[in-house]
Amino acid sequence: MEDPQPDLLYSEEEEALRAAVRDLLTDHCDAAGVISRIESDTPHDLALWKSLADGMGLAGLLVPEDRGGQGATHREAAVVLEELGRAVAPVPYLSSAVVATEALLACADGSADGEDVLASLASARRIGVLAVGLHTAPGASFATARAVDGVLHGELTGIADAAAADVLLVPADDGGLYAVEADAVTVTGQTSLDLTRPVATVVLDGARGRRLGDAEPAVRRALRAGAGLLASEQLGLAEWALTETVRYLKDRRQFNRPVGGFQALKHRLAQLWLEVVNLRAAARNAAAALSAGRDADVAVAVAQAYAGQVAVHAAEEALQLHAGIGMTWEHPVHLYLKRAKADSLAYGTAGAHREALAELVDLRAP
Amino acid sequence: MIDATELRRRTRELLAVQPPTRLPPPPSTEGPAGPPPSFAGTDRLDFLRARFDAGLAWVHYPEGLGGLGAPRSLQAVVDAELEAAGAPDNDPRRIGIGLGMAAPTILQYGTEEQKRRFLRPLWTGEEVWCQLFSEPGAGSDLAALGTRAVREGEDWVVDGQKVWTSSAHLARWAILIARTDPEVPKHQGITYFVCDMTDPGVEVRPLRQITGEAEFNEVFLTGVRIPDSHRLGEVGDGWRVAQTTLNNERVAIGGTRLPREGGMIGPVAKAWREHPELRTHDLHQRLLGLWVEAEVARLTGERLRQRLAVGQPGPEGAGMKLGFARLNQQISGLEVELLGADGLLYDDWTMRRPELVDFTGRDAGYRYLRSKGNSIEGGTSEVLLNIVAERVLGLPSEPRTDKDVAWKDLAR
Secondary structure, three states, rough: OOOOOOOOOHHHHHHHHHHHHHHHHHHHHOOHHHHHOOOOOOOOOOOHHHHHHHOOOOHHOOOOHHOOOOOOOOOHHHHHHHHHHHOOOOOHHHHHHHHHHHHHOOOOOOHHHHHHHHHHHHHHOOOOOOOOOOOOOOOOOOOEEEOOOOEEEEEEEEEEHHHOOOEEEEOOOOOOEEEEEEEEHHEEEEEOOOOOOOOOOOOEEEEEOOEEEEHHHHHHHHHHHHHHHHHHHHHHHHHHHHHHHHHHHOEEOOOOOOEEHOHHHHHHHHHHHHHHHHHHHEEEEEEEHHHHOOOHHHHHHHHHHHHHHHHHHHHHHHHHHHHHHOOOOOOOOHHHHHHHHHHOOOOOOHHHHHHHHHHHHHOOOO | OHHHHHHHHHHHHHHHHOOOOOOOOOOOOOOOOOOOOOOEEEOOHHHHHHHHHHOOOOOOOOEOOOOOOOOOOHHHHHHHHHHOOOOOOOOOOOOOOHHHHHHHHHHHHHHHHHHHHHHHHHHHOOOOOOEEEEEOEEOOOHHHHOOOOEEEEOOOEEEEEEEEOOOOOOOOOOEEEEOOOOOOOOOEEEEEEEEEEOOOOOOEEEEEEOOOOOEEEEEEEEEEEEEEEEEEEEOOHHHHHHHHHHHHHHHHOOOOOOOOOOOOHHHHHHHHHHHHHHHHHHHHHHHHHHHHHHHHHHHHHHHHHHHHOOOOOOHHHHHHHHHHHHHHHHHHHHHHHHHHHHHOOOOOOOOOOOOOOOOOOOHHHHHHHHHHHHOOOOOOOHHHHHHHHHHOOOOOOOOOOOOOOEHHHHOO
């Protein structure tokens, strides 16, 4: 018997959620604002984060109500990420409300400490990040801190959104996952390709941590959810690139015609539309599979083996078809290109996910 | 309005009154053959006729014409009941052109008399239909067609040549577009007819393809007399009527549900698993990439199906054919390479006349060659990309030089 096919559509509630998030982002996250912010000392927009996470209660979507969250599912979180991707919003939603939150949820029978951290993330009182390099694929090995009697030492690099974090979830070489307060470590921002989701180095020099559970299953689950829902962010990003480019090419005239009337360009945009349509199906399938807990490994790997190339292609086409203006700092297309390229590495490259599929669907290497 | 419960009730009533003959079990390969099992039910054709008359053929059609005016999405309720009961279906693939293209056009533009004459035997499969649209000089630019229809009394006399006609050698009827006025621009002078394929002026010749088979035909029309009562729509309005046919052709794509590996990727994946000696790293990378794309295309089809089921047809349909055409070609190309020495062989070049395209029943070489047609038939990929760009994305069309010129004055 075939697996029941998950619902790949959006519910009315999800559309309402989308509209609310989009309204907020339209009012408080315009491209000019993001551009002026990214080179400042505070690349993250914490006021926007407060409106989304605290005001709208979005930080706790994945957390059950009895543990301090909203008790929603990955399907709703995916819709939020589509909108955040469309706006390249510089907020730590994916890192705190998805990845760190999933790591904490994996520490199931959790200590009071773990429940405490989880509730503080769900209510957006605090921001948490998992101290694993952003490029790490769900099944890949990851760097750990050295643990001596609950005191941590070492240096971890490529940690997304660490600069905004109040608490870090640090995997250690004793197999544990530790919660470490941000003021107990040194966070140094790295110069990032994607300035809207900057990465940082975290130095632990005798930092005290509270052990929450086992690192391996927590990191694996967190990265799988991160990879699966990242596809929805990539979808939103690609949709923005397509929509903006179509809009621009209807207006822009050369050779006494709208540029969008030339068949060579129409075919490229139609091809891109097709890719975005496909990505929507793959991203919805990943979100649905994560929320149902069925077929999730395959669904996430398929989505991530596909999503990166589409988002990058969309952003690259947007740049080329905007031509000169697309190469400038003032036009936002560079924000999208940088995010798209960084996203194509985040939580595993397409190649890493294809390798995972080779095992999962029994298409083994020679 | 008729709902699912009522449809289920009516379907069960049909099954009770006309219990269909179940298909006999496959013959046993061991021991002596027993007496043939007796099946006392209604025979296949009688059952299909009764189903049509009960309004359970296509429930969204009007009463008296095989339907009940119910929402289209409720057809699934009827189909599921009948399938569970082992009832025969009307072999929709074999009569696909009639079902998918002729029927909706007759329903929209036909007279009452035409609807009553044509729809029932069309649906039961007693009469097969074909489509006389494309011509040697009018493929993607279909409105350039040159087949003439000249009025003589109560008849039209048709002369010309059509091409790429599936099922013409089996068909009882054809939908035909022909030029009735060469003095006006090309889209305006076309009229739409139902052509009797048994008319002595109709000559059907097989058109052999690169696969060695002749799925298609050329059709030569010489002094074919079509009564005016077999015209669909107004004189000169044939282009608009043909749009109904062509739009329905595109709707028909993508409605079916595929399991994972259900398409052309299936045979390649199977060969990969069964023949480790054929594996190379290069082929592995390409196979994984195409496997992912095939799965994503399948999910897009599933999403389209779900949207249709809740009555919100999405524009995804316009892209499905484009995606599958490219994928089928890439996958089958990889499959031939994967087979190594066997990839140099072909299963059978014998000229045959298949009723259906059989992608899975033949070898990789056949799949490779036949899938080349996927980006040409039913609208080339280039034309479909224009359609997506203009109708979905709203981009402007390219300037045209043929719109306001009489057909007879166009360069040919």
